[in-house]
Amino acid sequence: MSKYGPPPLWGREEGFATLLYIILEQQVSLASAKAAYNKLIERLGKITPRKFLTLSDSELKTIGFSRQKTSYGRNLAEAVIKGTLNxxxxxxxxGEEAKNNLMRIKGIGNWTADIYLLMALGRPDILPSGDLxxxxxxxxxxxxxxxxxxxExxxxxxxxxxxxxxxxRILWHFYLSEKNKF
Known part of the structure; x- marks a missing residue:
C-alpha cells in the first residue's frame, strides 16, 4: 500500500444489470466486458430483464455476448421475471444463502456470485473463487x-x-497497478 496507495472501494449497484455485467466479465478482460456492457446500455438505455429479453441472439452477438453468455443472460432475466430469483x-x-440463491441460475457460479456479494452487497468476508x-x-x-x-x-x-x-481489494489493486509486469 505504501507503493500504490489504498485500494479503491469498487462498488456496484444491486440489481439485474450488475449481475448481467458480471456475467459479461466471466473469463474475459475487464475492457472487453465493459465495451460490451456499454453497447448494451446504448441499445437499451436502462437495462431490465424484460428489455434484455427483447434482443435477438444476433443482436446480442453484435453487442459482444457469446452464445453461452446470451443463454446465461436469458436464464437470469427469466428467473427475475418469474420470481425464482428475488x-x-x-x-x-x-452470505451462504444469498450465494446459493444466485447459483441456482444456470450461468452463475461461485465466481459470479462471489463478485456480486462483494461488490454489490458489500459482504466483508468474500474471496472470489478462481479469480486469476x-x-x-x-x-x-x-x-x-x-x-x-x-x-492453496x-x-x-x-x-x-x-x-x-x-x-x-488490496490484491486486485496490486494486480492492476503491476499489470504490465505479469
Missing amino acids: IPELYNLD ALLSAVHKLKKLEHRPSNE FFEMSKKWKPWRAVAA
Whole structure:
C-alpha cells in the first residue's frame, strides 16, 4: 500500500444489470466486458430483464455476448421475471444463502456470485473463487514458486477472515497497478 496507495472501494449497484455485467466479465478482460456492457446500455438505455429479453441472439452477438453468455443472460432475466430469483431479497440473506440463491441460475457460479456479494452487497468476508488476478497477485507478492491453486489460496486466506474482501481489494489493486509486469 505504501507503493500504490489504498485500494479503491469498487462498488456496484444491486440489481439485474450488475449481475448481467458480471456475467459479461466471466473469463474475459475487464475492457472487453465493459465495451460490451456499454453497447448494451446504448441499445437499451436502462437495462431490465424484460428489455434484455427483447434482443435477438444476433443482436446480442453484435453487442459482444457469446452464445453461452446470451443463454446465461436469458436464464437470469427469466428467473427475475418469474420470481425464482428475488434480487432485492439477497441483501437480507446470510452470505451462504444469498450465494446459493444466485447459483441456482444456470450461468452463475461461485465466481459470479462471489463478485456480486462483494461488490454489490458489500459482504466483508468474500474471496472470489478462481479469480486469476487474485491468484497472480498473491503469487507475485509472496514470491511463490508457482501460482497457487484455488485450494492453496483458500487455505492462505483463512488467516484473513472475517475481512477477506479487504484482502481481495488490496490484491486486485496490486494486480492492476503491476499489470504490465505479469
